[in-house]
Amino acid sequence: MGEAPVMFEEDLHKNISNGTRSVSMAYEAVVAVANKQYLVGSTDESGSSIGVLALDQTTSKWITPVVLGDKPKICMDLSVIILNEERILVIRRDAASEDSIWFLELNTKFVRDQSQALETEVVSWSKGVIGDDLKPVVISGPSGVGKGTLISKLMDDFPTKFGFSVSHTTRAPRQNEQNGVHYHFSVRSDMEKDIKDGKFLEYALVHDNLYGTSVEAVEVVADAGKRCILDIDVQGARQVRASPLGAKFIFIRPPSFAELENRLRARGTETEEQVQKRLRNAKAEIEQGLSSGIFDHILENDDLEVCYRNLKHPR
Numbered sequence: 001m002g003e004a005p006v007m008f009e010e011d012l013h014k015n016i017s018n019g020t021r022s023v024s025m026a027y028e029a030v031v032a033v034a035n036k037q038y039l040v041g042s043t044d045e046s047g048s049s050i051g052v053l054a055l056d057q058t059t060s061k062w063i064t065p066v067v068l069g070d071k072p073k074i075c076m077d078l079s080v081i082i083l084n085e086e087r088i089l090v091i092r093r094d095a096a097s098e099d100s101i102w103f104l105e106l107n108t109k110f111v112r113d114q115s116q117a118l119e120t121e122v123v124s125w126s127k128g129v130i131g132d133d134l135k136p137v138v139i140s141g142p143s144g145v146g147k148g149t150l151i152s153k154l155m156d157d158f159p160t161k162f163g164f165s166v167s168h169t170t171r172a173p174r175q176n177e178q179n180g181v182h183y184h185f186s187v188r189s190d191m192e193k194d195i196k197d198g199k200f201l202e203y204a205l206v207h208d209n210l211y212g213t214s215v216e217a218v219e220v221v222a223d224a225g226k227r228c229i230l231d232i233d234v235q236g237a238r239q240v241r242a243s244p245l246g247a248k249f250i251f252i253r254p255p256s257f258a259e260l261e262n263r264l265r266a267r268g269t270e271t272e273e274q275v276q277k278r279l280r281n282a283k284a285e286i287e288q289g290l291s292s293g294i295f296d297h298i299l300e301n302d303d304l305e306v307c308y309r310n311l312k313h314p315r
């Protein structure tokens with residue numbers, strides 16, 4: 001790490017030009033990781049959240065990275081500690097203890113993957129969670145296994161403790177599904193643009209439609225002080241596992257394939273063709289769920305009450 005080089009001290013509170021734009025920063029901390037110097041502070045562009053700028057020391061060019069994740073609010077007194085070559089710890093000294101510890105990922109696998117996907121420089125914030133109680137919970141399992149039923153019970157029984165992450169999807173709403181409550185029903189091109197702009201924590205093509213969890217969907221729940229529940233497929237779970245969210249992962253399996261088929265048909269929300277597609281996809285999803293090593297708990301949903309009890313107290 002070392003001290004801030006003179007160049008940075010001269011630049012403090014001044015405009016920094018990277019050739020295409022200029023940004024002013026204040027209250028910044030400076031750290032050197034790998035071949036970059038990072039400024040972490042408030043910028044005239046970051047609005048209400050702490051901004052990040054990087055100086056590539058090999059090219060001497062300033063970079064304004066795409067910043068992913070739930071961002072910490074600006075503060076006047078922050079400290080930065082390098083944890084390793086991949087991430088730094090940022091302490092908001094003037095904040096309440098539950099909002100004081102933040103991690104900024106600079107060069108983790110998640111950041112490298114996102115950087116490659118977005119073809120630009122990326123960094124990612126995550127909030128330090130004290131204890132396990134507020135860790136988000138990812139629930140996956142094949143279509144029709146009962147994820148939504150179990151999650152509804154949890155939300156009904158503990159409305160102040162859990163909050164549902166409302167996903168975006170390009171699939172058409174079902175009868176009595178409300179926009180903004182069950183899903184944010186979206187146009188594909190809008191979703192694709194938001195994905196490119198780094199607004200999604202994860203996304204996947206599921207049964208021929210695009211589904212995804214926006215960073216904002218998780219933020220809304222965290223801001224309400226609730227534990228976030230994500231109902232997403234295994235592809236999405238894999239992406240969240242690789243992200244800094246620090247979630248718990250639960251896979252729901254059916255007692256048998258025949259019972260899964262019964263439930264999917266009995267629900268009556270899909271055409272026969274869609275049921276067939278979902279059943280085909282269920283085979284691969286169950287295989288991956290049981291063997292991928294992504295999941296902390298695998299629960300069988302045979303008797304609903306038994307499964308619900310296990311969900312509340314997974315062993």
Ligand SMILES: Nc1ncnc2c1ncn2[C@@H]1O[C@H](COP(=O)(O)OP(=O)(O)OP(=O)(O)O)[C@@H](O)[C@H]1O
Pocket residue numbers: 141142143144145146147148149150263264266267301302303304305
């Ligand atoms: N343990 C159970 N025993 C019998 N029926 C169940 C059980 N759990 C859920 N069901 C029923 O199975 C159907 C599918 O459940 P649900 O919609 O919750 O599945 P899901 O996993 O959320 O599906 P999708 O991924 O397609 O949204 C529903 O009609 C629900 O009432």
Ligand SMILES: Nc1nc2c(ncn2[C@@H]2O[C@H](COP(=O)(O)O)[C@@H](O)[C@H]2O)c(=O)[nH]1
Pocket residue numbers: 140141142143147167168171202203204206211212213231232233234235236237
């Ligand atoms: N990767 C993601 N998968 C998601 C998300 N939201 C829902 N899903 C999964 O899609 C299927 C189908 O859902 P349905 O509502 O059309 O029946 C199901 O397995 C969900 O878990 C998401 O944001 N990302």
